Amino acid sequence: MSRFWKWTLGICVTLVLVAFAGLSFMAGSPKDVYGMVRYAFPHMHRGKLRAGDDAPDVRLLALDGSNHFHLRERTRSRPLVLIFGSYT
Amino acid sequence: MVKIYNDYKDRADFLTVYVREAHPTDEWQMKSNVKEDVCYAQPKTLEQRVAIANDFVQRQRYPLPFGIDDMNNAADLAYSAWPERLYVIDEHGRVAYAGGMGPFNYEPEEVRAWLAKRFGPVTQTSSATAPRP
Numbered sequence: 001m002s003r004f005w006k007w008t009l010g011i012c013v014t015l016v017l018v019a020f021a022g023l024s025f026m027a028g029s030p031k032d033v034y035g036m037v038r039y040a041f042p043h044m045h046r047g048k049l050r051a052g053d054d055a056p057d058v059r060l061l062a063l064d065g066s067n068h069f070h071l072r073e074r075t076r077s078r079p080l081v082l083i084f085g086s087y088t
Numbered sequence: 089m090v091k092i093y094n095d096y097k098d099r100a101d102f103l104t105v106y107v108r109e110a111h112p113t114d115e116w117q118m119k120s121n122v123k124e125d126v127c128y129a130q131p132k133t134l135e136q137r138v139a140i141a142n143d144f145v146q147r148q149r150y151p152l153p154f155g156i157d158d159m160n161n162a163a164d165l166a167y168s169a170w171p172e173r174l175y176v177i178d179e180h181g182r183v184a185y186a187g188g189m190g191p192f193n194y195e196p197e198e199v200r201a202w203l204a205k206r207f208g209p210v211t212q213t214s215s216a217t218a219p220r221p
Binding site: 028032034035036038039040043044045046047048049050051052053054055056058059060061062063065069071072074075076077078079080081082083084085086087088 | 089092093096099100101102103104105106107108109110111112115116117118119121126127128134135138140141142143144145152153154155156157158162163164166167168169170171172173174175176177178179181182183184185186189190199203206
């Protein structure tokens with residue numbers, strides 16, 4: 001391998017290691033970096049909805065586990081605040 | 089959000105939509121989950137998701153109305169919701185406020201500011217401190 005490519009490879013490996021070390025510091029640990037890359041990044045989306053867009057209608061399940069309702073059934077004569085999230 | 093709900097529930101409707109877990113035990117579990125004893129695997133069935141949602145409501149005494157996303161994650165995909173996000177839908181069914189992607193851009197105070205602009209500022213003393221879902 002020529003000297004140029006050795007240097008290039010060495011610099012790339014160094015940059016990757018520095019980036020990984022930085023992410024580990026920010027995320028808390030190398031395990032958290034892996035978790036972030038493996039499980040979080042594929043599900044994170046900036047989102048396309050903007051103010052003024054029609055709110056998508058989706059079907060949701062009530063806490064009793066058997067009754068469904070549509071989100072738009074809750075948009076009546078008052079604004080509707082939507083809070084998306086999970087327990088963990 | 090519970091405080092905002094208590095302040096504005098007479099003027100606006102609220103709905104919590106439960107989506108796929110952010111830090112389940114079988115994916116990216118955080119140390120804080122273990123510390124707070126919030127340890128659940130990613131639900132593989134709707135029944136499992138319903139069970140965790142009910143656990144949350146009961147353990148946290150969460151007063152807000154609740155809806156659970158189906159296992160096809162339709163609500164999550166439509167609203168780019170994961171891991172957490174806030175929206176306000178107006179009376180005409182249009183998006184009036186679209187919050188940023190959580191956790192770093194999840195800003196309940198922006199929702200409060202929108203509601204205050206619409207209905208006027210309201211601050212009541214409230215001891216409800218249930219965490220966000």
